[in-house]
Amino acid sequence: MNIVGLLLNNFSNRPVTFRFPQRPPVAPGYRGLVIHEAEKCTGCGMCAFRCTSRAIDFRNTRTHFTWSYDPSQCTFCGRCVDGCADHALTQAAECPAPYFNPGELKISATLPRREKKLPAGDAE
Amino acid sequence: MNLSTILSRFLVFPGLLFAVPAAWFYLWVERKAMARMQQRIGPPFMQPFFDFLKLMGKEVPARPGFSGFLMRTWPIFSVAAAAGACGLLPVIQSGAGFNGDLILLLSLLEVPSMFLIAAGFSSRSLWGQIGSVREATMNVAYNIVFLMAVIGIAVSQQTFSLQALAQSHGSMLRWVAVLAILVCLPAKLHMNPFSLTNAEQEIYAGPTTEYVGAELAMFELAHGLEWVAATGLVAVLMAPMIANPFAAAAVFVAFSLLVVLVLTGIAAGTARLAIDSSVRFYGQCAVILIVIGVSSALLMRIKL
Numbered sequence: 001m002n003i004v005g006l007l008l009n010n011f012s013n014r015p016v017t018f019r020f021p022q023r024p025p026v027a028p029g030y031r032g033l034v035i036h037e038a039e040k041c042t043g044c045g046m047c048a049f050r051c052t053s054r055a056i057d058f059r060n061t062r063t064h065f066t067w068s069y070d071p072s073q074c075t076f077c078g079r080c081v082d083g084c085a086d087h088a089l090t091q092a093a094e095c096p097a098p099y100f101n102p103g104e105l106k107i108s109a110t111l112p113r114r115e116k117k118l119p120a121g122d123a124e
Numbered sequence: 125m126n127l128s129t130i131l132s133r134f135l136v137f138p139g140l141l142f143a144v145p146a147a148w149f150y151l152w153v154e155r156k157a158m159a160r161m162q163q164r165i166g167p168p169f170m171q172p173f174f175d176f177l178k179l180m181g182k183e184v185p186a187r188p189g190f191s192g193f194l195m196r197t198w199p200i201f202s203v204a205a206a207a208g209a210c211g212l213l214p215v216i217q218s219g220a221g222f223n224g225d226l227i228l229l230l231s232l233l234e235v236p237s238m239f240l241i242a243a244g245f246s247s248r249s250l251w252g253q254i255g256s257v258r259e260a261t262m263n264v265a266y267n268i269v270f271l272m273a274v275i276g277i278a279v280s281q282q283t284f285s286l287q288a289l290a291q292s293h294g295s296m297l298r299w300v301a302v303l304a305i306l307v308c309l310p311a312k313l314h315m316n317p318f319s320l321t322n323a324e325q326e327i328y329a330g331p332t333t334e335y336v337g338a339e340l341a342m343f344e345l346a347h348g349l350e351w352v353a354a355t356g357l358v359a360v361l362m363a364p365m366i367a368n369p370f371a372a373a374a375v376f377v378a379f380s381l382l383v384v385l386v387l388t389g390i391a392a393g394t395a396r397l398a399i400d401s402s403v404r405f406y407g408q409c410a411v412i413l414i415v416i417g418v419s420s421a422l423l424m425r426i427k428l
Contacts, residue, residue: 003393007161015165 023095031076032092034069038109040088041067047080047089056080060113068108071096129218137373138356139211146210146377147348148172150355153381154388161392172348179341191246198243199335199342205235206349213356214287215376216369221287226278229286230271233353236346237263237312240321243343244331255330259321261399265406266311266318269413273304276418277361279425291365297420302361304413306386309354311402313347315387317394318402355383 018024026032034056043065048058055074059066081089099105133139138146151172159166187195209232214221237259244256278284281292311318322330329335332343359379366372397405 004389007389007393010163011157011160013163015160016163017165019165019168 021098023097026094030093031078032094033071033076033096033105034074034080035090035092036067036069036107036109037088037090038067038111040086041109041111042086042088042114043067043111044085046083046085050079050083052077052079062113064110064112066108066110069106070103071105072103133218134208134211138213138215138352138376140207143207143210143349143352144345146352146380147345148176150351150380150384151348153384154351157385157388158392161389172344176341176345179336179344180338182337184337184339191248194246195243195335196339198239198246199339199346202236202239202346203342203349205232205239206346206353208232209353210349210356212286213353213360213376214290215356215360216372217287217291217365217367221285223283223285223288225286226274226284226289229353229357230274233312233350233357234263234267236350240331240343243335244333247331247334249334251327251329251333252331254327255321255323255333258323258327258399259331262311262318262320262402265403266308266410269304269406269410270308270312272411272418273301273308273413274357276420277301279418279422280420282425286360290360295424297424298361300413300416300420302358304410305358305361306383307410307413308406309358309383309387310390311406312354313351313387316391317397319391319396320399320402323396351384352380355380355387358383 043058043060045058045060045065047067048056053073053075055070055072057066057068057070059068076091078091081091096105135141149172152167152169155171156166186192209229212221212225212229212232241256241259241263244252244254244259247253277289277298280295280297281289283289283292310316314321322332327333332340335343356376359376359382363375363379366375
């Protein structure tokens with residue numbers, strides 16, 4: 001008759017699910033959506049190179065570059081964040097917000113090309 | 125018994141005007157209690173009503189021919205029969221009943237089940253037909269027990285009038301019969317462990333697999349009304365008859381909800397049985413209860 005006790009216990013305890021749009025708390029070190037800080041990005045394209053799931057797209061011209069991110073393709077592995085020398089990429093520490101339209105979470109930024117600031121010893 | 129009393133019973137209380145919101149409410153209680161027993165938050169209060177509205181607004185595909193006509197007809201008749209069964213319940217002392225209304229109630233309670241079987245076959249879907257065969261098999265299995273339990277009570281009181289049965293005093297026999305009816309209700313309402321008819325992980329939605337939109341909404345409503353009628357029958361047999369109509373209605377709803385919670389608890393705590401196990405259960409275990417009931421009823425009659 002353990003099942004009766006279990007059911008009564010469940011009935012009296014708080015439920016573990018949440019009503020929309022409330023979201024569950026996440027564990028420390030949770031890897032969420034990739035956040036791009038445009039002012040830090042120099043457009044090196046290393047993130048797109050390291051992205052194995054092709055969630056990050058990088059296109060550049062002589063004057064500008066376009067950085068795009070598609071979360072529907074992202075596996076949240078964090079390789080792009082680890083490989084970003086400019087610390088322009090971070091990962092959100094919470095679940096993505098619910099959305100209603102396909103592609104709503106996609107982000108894209110077109111920025112002017114900037115010279116990467118090299119350490120003083122490397123400059124010729 | 126006059127026409128206005130009969131109409132008020134069938135159209136107002138406990139008929140359509142009460143039974144339809146009560147059906148949604150009982151469905152919500154069942155879903156909410158089931159969710160809480162499984163540590164889920166469950167649906168909001170208005171969810172069964174919203175489900176009904178949403179289904180009513182959906183497009184129904186054109187169904188040509190006689191089978192299409194039948195597919196449109198079964199849900200409507202199911203709702204009518206289940207609502208009629210609710211209207212027959214003697215919740216308030218009105219004198220609107222008649223001798224033999226118990227038989228009418230039992231037959232009306234069977235009509236939605238019969239039409240569900242017919243709906244599955246009319247749809248010509250493989251899953252619908254399997255669901256219909258399962259429903260027909262379970263119908264035979266549990267109805268032997270269900271009918272014998274109800275008839276046992278009627279024999280002991282020497283009447284087939286629901287009003288007379290509701291007013292009569294409870295006895296040990298009645299509790300045995302009510303227990304037998306409770307054992308049958310999970311099969312009647314397609315709940316675990318006898319949810320073979322609409323075993324969603326096996327045969328999608330069973331007989332209603334091919335149904336969408338307003339037709340499916342009507343079947344869902346008929347199912348809710350079956351809940352009201354079936355739990356109401358147990359409530360009428362269990363609850364004491366009270367002269368005050370408001371108190372009588374409150375006691376009726378409270379007892380019905382108690383039955384809903386008990387059935388939900390059984391469903392949450394059990395897994396679905398296979399068809400042979402289900403039929404064997406009703407054949408071997410539950411008939412024993414009814415044999416006790418009928419023999420006691422006959423003994424009581426001899427004593428009288």
